Amino acid sequence: MMKGSQFFRKHGIEPFDVYVNYHYAYALYALYLIAAMQLAEDVEDGLCIDEMEAVILLENLSEAEELMKYYRERMETKYAGFDIAEKITMKGCRLEQGKIVGNAEDAARIAGMWIQNYHSNRVNLFIYEVGIYILLFLQKEIDFSFLARKRV
Numbered sequence: 113m114m115k116g117s118q119f120f121r122k123h124g125i126e127p128f129d130v131y132v133n134y135h136y137a138y139a140l141y142a143l144y145l146i147a148a149m150q151l152a153e154d155v156e157d158g159l160c161i162d163e164m165e166a167v168i169l170l171e172n173l174s175e176a177e178e179l180m181k182y183y184r185e186r187m188e189t190k191y192a193g194f195d196i197a198e199k200i201t202m203k204g205c206r207l208e209q210g211k212i213v214g215n216a217e218d219a220a221r222i223a224g225m226w227i228q229n230y231h232s233n234r235v236n237l238f239i240y241e242v243g244i245y246i247l248l249f250l251q252k253e254i255d256f257s258f259l260a261r262k263r264v
Contacts, residue, residue, distance in 0.1 A: 114127045114133070115133075115179065115182055115183075116133065116137065116175075116179040116182070116183075119140075119172075119175050119176070119179060120133070120136060120137075120179075123136075123140060128259075130183055130186045130187055131187065131259075132259045133179070133183045134180065134183035134184055134186075134187055135256065135259055136256075136259070137176055137179040137180040137182075137183050138180045138184075138241060138244060139244060139248070139254070139256070140172075140176040140179075140180075141173070141176035141177050141179075141180040142241075142244055142245045142248045142249075143176075143248055144169065144172050144173035144176050145173060145177075145196065145210075145245075146210075146245075146248060146249055147169055147173075148169055148170060148173050149196075149210055151166055151169060180193075181193070184237070187237075189236070189237045190236075191236045191237045191238040192238060193237075193238070193241060194238055194241035194242050194245060196209065196210035196245070197209065200242055202218065202219060202222045203218060203222065204218035204219075205218045205219045205222075207219065207242065207245075207246060210245075210249070211249075212246065212249065212250065216250055219246050219250065220246065220247060220250050220252050222243075222246075223242070223243035223244075223246035223247050223250075223252075224243070224247065224252075225243075226239045226240065226242065226243035227240060227243040227244065227247070227254070230243070231258055
């Protein structure tokens with residue numbers, strides 16, 4: 113059985129190969145990370161929190177991160193992974209501490225361009241990860257159909 117099969121299937125994803133599994137694991141990781149950051153803000157603001165929901169969220173975040181790192185390592189990429197603590201500066205905006213500062217539409221446009229460039233092998237995995245994170249954070253649609261076409 114492939115590592116993470118149950119976790120992927122729990123999310124309606126059929127695991128396939130290292131390349132496909134990495135991309136899905138990263139997307140799940142980014143989604144859970146964004147949700148965990150929102151939960152942390154809610155706790156800080158004193159909003160009512162469901163402890164069981166928080167536990168499940170953090171367990172899923174941990175498992176998604178583990179799978180993402182596992183499959184990234186197997187892709188044998190030379191690039192470090194994106195860390196939300198990093199500051200990424202773009203024209204008209206920046207990503208800082210996991211949030212967009214400045215024009216969100218510019219950030220979405222640039223992130224979309226980075227993802228397209230990744231598909232054309234013009235940028236590295238790090239830039240792809242930043243682009244995916246930005247689009248998920250902004251709740252923009254992402255086309256993952258490339259996973260059905262490309263095999264590594």
